[in-house]
Amino acid sequence: GGTTGLAFGGGVDNCTVSNVYGHRLGTSSGAVGLYSSGPDLNISNINFQGYETTFNVGGKKTPYELFKHKGSSVLASKDSHVTGTNGFVVGSVRGQATGDSQSGVIGSYNTINPKANSTVWGWATGSTPSSANRKIELHAKEGTIKATGKITGSATFSDYAEYFESLSGEKIPTGTLVTLEGDKIRPAEKGDLMLGVISETAGVILGESSFHWSGRYVKNEFGGCVYEEQKDANGQMVMAPKENPDYRPEEDYASRDERDEWNIVGLIGQVYVRCDETVKAGDFIHAHNGIATKSDSPNQHWQVMKVIQEFDADKGFGVAFVFIR
Structure with missing residues (x-):
């Protein structure tokens, strides 16, 4: 019957009010569901009528x-709010x-996030929140x-790389120079165009297909996803990638990082390369x-910066630090 349902007075800071339902019988002038003299009140899932x-x-x-x-x-947070379902503002x-x-x-x-998911x-700076401040x-x-x-990247990794499948279906040793044969790779020979080198030092690695089969979604002729209308978790119709009918989510999946036939190939930057005794x-x-x-005719411009390990006849290689451009 009071004019205020829930009140916070002065000197009460950073309180949280959640999961409260208040219903006042009748409506009187000046009646307030939730009152706080200060602005530092965290409110969620509240309903006053x-x-x-x-x-x-x-x-x-x-x-x-x-707050509905x-x-x-x-x-x-201070002077903050959420307008959608299952949203949040923390420490802002x-x-x-x-x-x-x-x-x-x-x-x-001063930041607004207008995007779902x-x-x-x-x-x-300033006092006006904006989505442009993201x-x-x-x-x-x-x-x-x-x-x-x-x-x-805080590590001293030094090259850019992508995953490629080996022609043999087997793992290729680190430091091996490779070339393309079709869409697969093999160790490069004299006269081959060198694609890159098997790398353990890439700071950026593309193509791992980390979480699911690479063919999970239907693609158009240029490799982009095909979209269709689907219902989201809230029952709303949204545009989402079309799933391939051959996709089997119940089957165990191993990322390319876990499969020997897929190799990380350093394509540009500073890389470690197996070398023979001629390289200085x-x-x-x-x-x-x-x-x-x-090479006496450097048509690919791959230049040795320094030799890390001299050629070892027992191993069959040395190690050179090479810049690929």
């Missing part, structure tokens, strides 16, 4: 729609998760990562039985 004003937080009469959602939360100031569902904002300042980090976005549905700044620092190279040997 029968009050003239649903929320009054920090002197602002906040629209009911900003299921399974969402605002934690350790003026953060807003406004995507329809599964929209998140973490550790951000994604989590963002962002920062900008700096990093992880998109769960698409499996994409976007960032406005540089992405730095400053030399250009070509291949013989997959091993680098000195």
